[in-house]
Amino acid sequence: MRVLVVGAGATGGYFGARLAEIGRDVTFLVRPARAEKLAARGLVVKSPLGDLHIERPRTITADGLKAGEGAFDLVVLSCKAYDLDAAIADMAPAVTEGTVVLPILNGLRHLDALDAAFGPARVLGGSCAIISTVGPADEIRHMSELCSITYGERDGGRSERVQAIDAVMQGAKFQAPLSEKVLLEMWEKWVFLATLAGSTTLMRAAIGDILAAPGGHALITGLHEECLAIAAANGHAPREKVAAQARTTLTAEGSPMTASMLRDILGGGRIEADHIVGDLAARGHAAKPGSTYPLLALVYTGLKAYEAKRAREAQ
Numbered sequence: 001m002r003v004l005v006v007g008a009g010a011t012g013g014y015f016g017a018r019l020a021e022i023g024r025d026v027t028f029l030v031r032p033a034r035a036e037k038l039a040a041r042g043l044v045v046k047s048p049l050g051d052l053h054i055e056r057p058r059t060i061t062a063d064g065l066k067a068g069e070g071a072f073d074l075v076v077l078s079c080k081a082y083d084l085d086a087a088i089a090d091m092a093p094a095v096t097e098g099t100v101v102l103p104i105l106n107g108l109r110h111l112d113a114l115d116a117a118f119g120p121a122r123v124l125g126g127s128c129a130i131i132s133t134v135g136p137a138d139e140i141r142h143m144s145e146l147c148s149i150t151y152g153e154r155d156g157g158r159s160e161r162v163q164a165i166d167a168v169m170q171g172a173k174f175q176a177p178l179s180e181k182v183l184l185e186m187w188e189k190w191v192f193l194a195t196l197a198g199s200t201t202l203m204r205a206a207i208g209d210i211l212a213a214p215g216g217h218a219l220i221t222g223l224h225e226e227c228l229a230i231a232a233a234n235g236h237a238p239r240e241k242v243a244a245q246a247r248t249t250l251t252a253e254g255s256p257m258t259a260s261m262l263r264d265i266l267g268g269g270r271i272e273a274d275h276i277v278g279d280l281a282a283r284g285h286a287a288k289p290g291s292t293y294p295l296l297a298l299v300y301t302g303l304k305a306y307e308a309k310r311a312r313e314a315q
């Protein structure tokens with residue numbers, strides 16, 4: 001199976017490298033600057049599951065794809081949401097009749113754009129769980145043992161094509177559960193992530209530090225309740241066990257956990273405010289006109305203020 005991983009950043013770099021490590025046919029679609037760095041230094045992963053250095057990762061740029069690289073069987077999309085439109089245009093030549101697209105972005109709105117570009121039949125549901133970042137020497141820093149890609153047909157079932165993907169993923173140093181409830185799992189992940197990203201970015205602190213502050217517990221659990229209510233209003237109420245596990249993780253005293261969005265803010269980078277928080281609130285309002293989500297609204301204001309400051313300072 002020919003696999004194209006779009007993006008070689010914190011997530012795509014990790015999962016793509018782990019597939020290449022076990023001999024899978026992996027090519028990274030990268031932009032020219034990343035292509036140069038990968039050619040010079042290789043793809044380096046620092047991980048508690050074992051470091052890895054792929055000296056010559058196979059890469060291609062959008063121009064190379066246009067020039068004709070042939071079709072890919074699986075395209076794993078790992079860009080940030082703000083790069084989605086350009087990534088779709090760049091990867092388009094790789095998507096032909098039999099290609100399956102597996103996005104691992106947080107949130108859900110990207111599915112609409114992918115459906116519009118490639119047709120819903122080609123697009124799987126998917127998400128990833130990992131705590132990773134790109135370090136100062138462009139190495140992929142995997143910061144805990146957590147690493148998985150959950151994927152599947154959006155209407156459930158174990159089609160031949162997802163079973164073929166299962167065969168490709170098994171054996172790599174990450175979990176890859178093939179899900180028959182992938183949309184529900186995407187919503188469950190989104191509810192968890194929006195609470196984690198919302199609280200840690202608003203407070204610019206890790207979960208344990210927020211819990212140590214007066215009102216911290218109420219902030220996190222209140223935000224979680226709002227996100228749960230939005231998922232339920234949209235017909236995707238997280239399963240009780242999953243919601244309870246999320247709450248335990250989000251209220252674990254002393255927890256150093258933060259969201260990738262906080263790491264992006266602390267590094268002065270762009271963030272997926274509209275994709276992860278704005279879209280969730282919008283879906284709440286759309287499903288239940290007149291409903292209010294005050295904590296989520298506060299989080300969104302904070303993120304948009306960060307974006308405004310960042311834009312002003314860049315002028």
Ligand SMILES: NC(=O)C1=CN([C@@H]2O[C@H](COP(=O)(O)OP(=O)(O)OC[C@H]3O[C@@H](n4cnc5c(N)ncnc54)[C@H](OP(=O)(O)O)[C@@H]3O)[C@@H](O)[C@H]2O)C=CC1
Pocket residue numbers: 006007008009010011012029030031033034078079080081083086087088090104105106128129130131132133134260272
């Ligand atoms: N990091 C984490 O811990 C987690 C992240 N996520 C989610 O995963 C998604 C990806 O995040 P993450 O991997 O951290 O982001 P990164 O910014 O680390 O990586 C994204 C990569 O996509 C590349 N890219 C963007 N546009 C294109 C394009 N047109 N062609 C080729 N490459 C492109 C970027 O390239 P370039 O190098 O040129 O900028 C970058 O390397 C997000 O939705 C995030 O919320 C989910 C779970 C955990």
Ligand SMILES: CC(C)(CO)C(=O)C(=O)O
Pocket residue numbers: 106128129130131192193196258259260261
């Ligand atoms: C929930 C978590 C921490 C793990 O995948 C994540 O998605 C993120 O930080 O963006």
